[in-house]
Amino acid sequence: MxxxxxxxxxxxxxxxxxxxxxxxxxxxxxxxxxxxxxxxxxxxxxxxxxxxxxxxxxxxxxxxxxxxxxxxxxxxxxxxxxxxxxxxxxxxNPRGGTLDLAILPTFGTRWLAPRLPKFLVQNPGITINLATRLTYFDFRTEALDAAIHFGPRDWPGVEMALLRSEQVVPACSPELKNQYRFCGASDLRKAPLLSIATRPNAWDRWFSAHDVPGGSGQTMYFDQFATVAQAAMVGVGVALLPTFLIQEELASGNLVLALDLPMQSAERYYLVWPPERSTHPPLVAFREWLLAETVADR
The missing domain is CATH 1.10.10.10 (Winged helix-like DNA-binding domain superfamily/Winged helix DNA-binding domain)
Structure with missing residues (x-):
């Protein structure tokens, strides 16, 4: 026009x-x-x-x-x-080697950031700019080349590549576990339950997956996994957390499994991008590297 x-x-x-x-x-x-x-x-x-x-x-x-x-x-x-x-x-970078990427905060800091140096060494001409986003956005109004997305495969108008699945577990502080002495899945409803706001039905799904009728009852919601994980560590309640994002806390003992009853999340992690950026060289390089990094998790 x-x-x-x-x-x-x-x-x-x-x-x-x-x-x-x-x-x-x-x-x-x-x-x-x-x-x-x-x-x-x-x-x-x-x-x-x-x-x-x-x-x-x-x-x-x-x-x-x-x-x-x-x-x-x-x-x-x-x-x-x-x-x-x-x-x-x-x-x-006269070659135009810049990738503007939207990331999920905890995935970005816990999983992606430690691996980025390897990508940058392999691709010395590329610069990556990171911006955190918690929900869907419109590529037509935001100057971003791609995004890391968690959810169902239902983002219209974009192209997507599956990165990985996830398993969540009920985790809490050792003190809270000793206080409630959980024996079965239904026992968790006696304790405060914590969840992330973008996953409002996670606990209901978990209880249903472990044959506990009636849903989860009252749950406290947080806007980010980092916040809900911290709340769980200090004993506020039991949180449903992705195992691959809390390896350090589990290894250190700051978090423990309230019960060893994992659940596979129905949603997945994806790399998404607008079709017109599909052949953008930095995105092509990043996409190939990221898919290689996550091949074992798919």
Whole structure:
């Protein structure tokens, strides 16, 4: 779609406007941009004429953003930031070897981060930028190349590669286990139960898998596995946790199995990406490496 010229102002006009909007002063903006005060004023005026909207109210020797100007400044500031970041990344790696990846916080810190140095050694021209996401998002509105996703295979409009399955176990502090002396699955309902908010039915599934009718009853919810694991370690309750993410805590004894009754999660971990990024070289390299790293877990 062809965008009319009036809606694509030059970056020089936008930079002058953004600097004046941020500093509240044409003089300060001119100093920041190494321009004269009159040049900045002229660029802002040209922008207003091009958009046919008044961006500043002029009051004697001062300027004040109009309501329209304030809204426009927020949008333009973010757009200029993205342009600057893209230019910096390109300068740092002229081959365009940057992968912007969304990760699940605990999976990212516990599983992915310790393995990343090996990938970077094998692929010295690639830079990876990581951003945490807990839920689905829209690749069309976020500048990300791919994401690590946990859930069913139901993310529309993306391509996916299965990474691994997971097994969860009821885990708690040694003190809590000694306090309740669990003998069977139904005994866990006597203790406080902890879960992550994105998995609201996990305990119901666990009790059903171990032939305990009636569901889990009252459960405390947390927004991240790191938080729920910490709560379990200090004795708040029993948490359902993926075994591959709590190996250190189990080995150290900070967490113990309330009962040795695991459950295979119905959901899986996937690498997902928008179709138009499928052949992006850093993503291709990362995807091949990640699938090799998780082959044993599939």
């Amino acid at each position: 062809h965008t009319p010229r009036r809606f694509l102002p030059s970056t020089a006009l936008l930079a002058a406007f953004e600097a004046a909007a941020r500093t509240g002063s044409v003089t300060t903006a001119a100093r920041e941009l190494s321009l004269t005060q009159s040049a900045v004023s002229r660029q802002i005026k040209l922008l207003e004429e091009q958009l046919e909207v008044e961006l500043f109210a002029r009051e004697r020797q001062s300027i004040r953003l109009t309501a329209a100007g304030a809204a426009y400044a927020r949008e333009i500031r973010e757009a200029l930031r993205k342009i600057s970041t893209a230019s910096f990344n390109l300068h740092a």
